[in-house]
Amino acid sequence: MDHDTAARTTLIRSASEAGSKVFATILTRSPISRIDIARHTGLSQAAVTKAVSPLVAAGLVDAPPVTQRDGLPGRPAAPVSIVPDAMVMLGIKINPDEVIAVATDLATNVLVSEQRALAAHDPETVADAVVDVITALEQELGDKAESIAGVGVAVSGDVDTSSGVVRASAIMGWTDVAFGAALQARLAWPVTLENDVHALTIGEHWFGVGLGTASFAIVTIGLGIGSGLHLNGQVVSGAYGVSGEIGHLPLAAPEHVCSCGRHGCVEAVASTSAIEAAVSAAHGREIGIDEAVRLAHAGDPAAEAAFREAARIIGTAIATLVNLAGPELVIIGGEGVSNFDLFEQTLRSAFEAHAFGAAARCPIVTRPHTFQDWARGAAAAAIQSLVR
């Protein structure tokens, strides 16, 4: 980390609550005038001007040049902007079979990306791969690597961000793994470990759909079924680090046993592996998801039934989420979205059957998130932990 990056990091970390709010507002809403920052944060214009000055001096925020005619510097109506290149953040998404990594600027624009296949997914092997992939990113970044200010790591499951512990990840087969500390011991930058869907939600909240809506939910379908909630302008992270666990709502029949060990979880019927298991059982041989998709498209009754049942449970789970939390919009993402035609009709019918009253007005849209988008979410989580 070069001197400028270190100074910027210190400035952001040591900011007052007002200073943090001002920086976060400029970060996500550039260009924005000081008047609008004051409006948005509820701070006085004097407090905004006071908070902006050191950010400009440190090169994190750009104030426009003052012209002879325009008046004085710091005039409230002139817009200020984030300097995206002022820092580089790394974001890592961990899957059981690969590690996807990006280096981004402060607006989570991807500068370079890398991925590594994993031969195994025990914590040591994965940590080695993360360090390896970061080394590759550093080389590609060249001089810009000096501007790296933080690393965000996204992993599926019950993740305690404050302690950096993966308490339970069924997909990875991990229980109580101090993965954050293991990486921190080997990396020079602050490491933020986050549940992967929370990270995706933070990314959408700061740099995506969150800017246009007061509340939204992301539901991811595929290998795992997860969700993230953004209500009253904030991401819901859960008092005990758990929230949005839509994959583990007990909406299926109890004879379906989940990989987490509980009975009747949504994932036990609707995850990729649950669909594979149902189609395999019906055909008496091992059938992967790609073949299951082909069979369903070809009208195979067992494959169609498996997708239909998954869609019914997911639609019911979304109605449950909407009845409780009342978001303005539900976004379905995750790799399962690429076959959304197999889910859509049944999913929407189940949602309509169980959404309560006006909650049924909540639109459900899809958005294909690539794994690189998940890695960008991890970078956004690292930026957020810097600003807090």
Add this chain to the structure above:
Amino acid sequence: MDHDTAARTTLIRSASEAGSKVFATILTRSPISRIDIARHTGLSQAAVTKAVSPLVAAGLVDAPPVTQRDGLPGRPAAPVSIVPDAMVMLGIKINPDEVIAVATDLATNVLVSEQRALAAHDPETVADAVVDVITALEQELGDKAESIAGVGVAVSGDVDTSSGVVRASAIMGWTDVAFGAALQARLAWPVTLENDVHALTIGEHWFGVGLGTASFAIVTIGLGIGSGLHLNGQVVSGAYGVSGEIGHLPLAAPEHVCSCGRHGCVEAVASTSAIEAAVSAAHGREIGIDEAVRLAHAGDPAAEAAFREAARIIGTAIATLVNLAGPELVIIGGEGVSNFDLFEQTLRSAFEAHAFGAAARCPIVTRPHTFQDWARGAAAAAIQSLVR
């Protein structure tokens, strides 16, 4: 409304965002110093001082007398306090068989209360009863009636607060009833119509458990099953006016048809009338809730089974809520709490079976809310709508 009350109402309604934040903070955290108000709101001390002055001048906030030795008025460390008597609010809770009404001060302390039995619960009869009970409150208040500044009305169901319409209330048998407008036409003060559990949550948020926790959920059991969520320091009201509808999560078997017409709702198994129906069916005669409770306490297997099944569904629903929203604490209230011994063991087992990971740490406590507490919640909702 006398001149002082009108002036205070205007001042609160026309406050800037900063002014509203300052008033809300003093309202809920009195006594509090200007320094702590600044800390709590993220505003500058100058902005706080500026916002406090007109509140003191209007008699809404009390600033301590200045002594010779202590220094100047408005010194930041001296605490200021709300003047509870500065306004009177009315809160009304509507049940199918009665109307409960309170007049409170600005801290929702009950000054006087009234109730009226309802011979019928069509909207006209209920509106007449509300007007009648308010007239009685006015008489009891005497001169203080001049300080009434607003009326909050709490009713079960899908309530659109912004338009004052009860979109659907199965318990009342109402669909698309413009009850807010009907009352407003007959009352001199602003009327706020609110879902009853939301109102209870607003009351706890502003004047109860909300002051000590960053997030909580209230789950009410009894005639209806409802919930209210308070996350990141704010009540979750739902983008379409629906949230916390825990009674209509599809967690029961689909053959249970709910009074709302949907299949498998929690209420279809766990409400008072569902328990009565199950016990009545087993015994081949009409059995009310009081007798069902006595039978269960006496070891009657059918009654025990009905409460057990209700408790299992409620515990599962609470796990669902906690897995999604991650509150710090769940408070069970409602009239069903008086027989909580019949629910507790099965409810906690079901919660533990389905709470995901660290979410299981969320404590579940009971709190007996009287119907008068619900009416106080309605008064709190009226105060909140004034401050917004």
